[in-house]
Amino acid sequence: MLDDKIFTFNSYMKQKFGARVARIALHTGFNCPWNRCVFCRRDSFSPDITADMSRQGWRETLAKSMDFLKKRYKNEFFAAYFQSGTATFGDEAALGGFFRQAGEIPGVVAEIFSTRPDYLTQKEIGMILRSVPESIDEIWIELGLQSTNDKSLKLMNRGHDAASYFRAVENVEKYGRSKIKIAPHIILGIPGETIDDMLKTVRESTQSEVVRGIKIHHLQIHRGTELEKIYAEAPFKLLSVDEYIEIISKIISLTPQEIVFFRLFTTTPAEYLVAPVWQLNTQEALAKLENYLEKNNIHQSSAL
Numbered sequence: 001m002l003d004d005k006i007f008t009f010n011s012y013m014k015q016k017f018g019a020r021v022a023r024i025a026l027h028t029g030f031n032c033p034w035n036r037c038v039f040c041r042r043d044s045f046s047p048d049i050t051a052d053m054s055r056q057g058w059r060e061t062l063a064k065s066m067d068f069l070k071k072r073y074k075n076e077f078f079a080a081y082f083q084s085g086t087a088t089f090g091d092e093a094a095l096g097g098f099f100r101q102a103g104e105i106p107g108v109v110a111e112i113f114s115t116r117p118d119y120l121t122q123k124e125i126g127m128i129l130r131s132v133p134e135s136i137d138e139i140w141i142e143l144g145l146q147s148t149n150d151k152s153l154k155l156m157n158r159g160h161d162a163a164s165y166f167r168a169v170e171n172v173e174k175y176g177r178s179k180i181k182i183a184p185h186i187i188l189g190i191p192g193e194t195i196d197d198m199l200k201t202v203r204e205s206t207q208s209e210v211v212r213g214i215k216i217h218h219l220q221i222h223r224g225t226e227l228e229k230i231y232a233e234a235p236f237k238l239l240s241v242d243e244y245i246e247i248i249s250k251i252i253s254l255t256p257q258e259i260v261f262f263r264l265f266t267t268t269p270a271e272y273l274v275a276p277v278w279q280l281n282t283q284e285a286l287a288k289l290e291n292y293l294e295k296n297n298i299h300q301s302s303a304l
């Protein structure tokens, strides 16, 4: 089993709550203040099951997806997952209300906020701590980084540098009252990066004690993005599934045992995806990874 080789989000939550914790997608309705990363097409990250809390009817949307998870997978515990856009950007009072209400939904035991480094200052951290109910002790930030290489961040037009990620981490160390954990979001296969660059990003971004997780996937080109135009004009090399598995396996072997893997792969519906087309769904990709790990006798921290 993959969970025997990698400390996944599922295994972490199972250890803590004795059962699987399913992520339920929520949205603040404020989107993103930057909106210019070349790879980003925000609607590809907002599936129909996302409950937009700024709109009427969000509770019904949420109830539907929770009922489905309860019936199909017997889930009893949930993580409120604010994945779309920049979850800590927007009107403070409104955000505070959303974060509090999300934590009050029966069965919710965790809240996860996906955001940018420049929206994780003392102000946003204070707002999160004031708003998330005391009963929730799993507060995670999926912190957009992609790479610690400034050249890559420029190429992806992230609008921040690596130093800004480290400042955000420091803010959580200072103001997070040991209640907030970070999982950097990293993209593998940014043009021009070597395997060593990717390993360096993982190593550097996970040094702080508040960094307790990691979310990784490969660079994909989605329809309607700036990257699609760049790729059409001058195609560049993208990772094949075998290359990706080799790199992610190396990362797994060099990652300390206590770091939680939030994600190892991404898949995108065919209508959104330009390249690379791997012809694999998530389960097939995970099975392929598991085989590779088994064959090469690799597990998390095995090369440390």
Ligand code: SF4
Binding pocket: 032, 033, 034, 035, 036, 037, 040, 041, 042, 084, 085, 086, 116, 144, 158
């Ligand atoms: S910060 Fe996030 S949501 Fe905003 S443009 Fe970049 S990837 Fe998209």
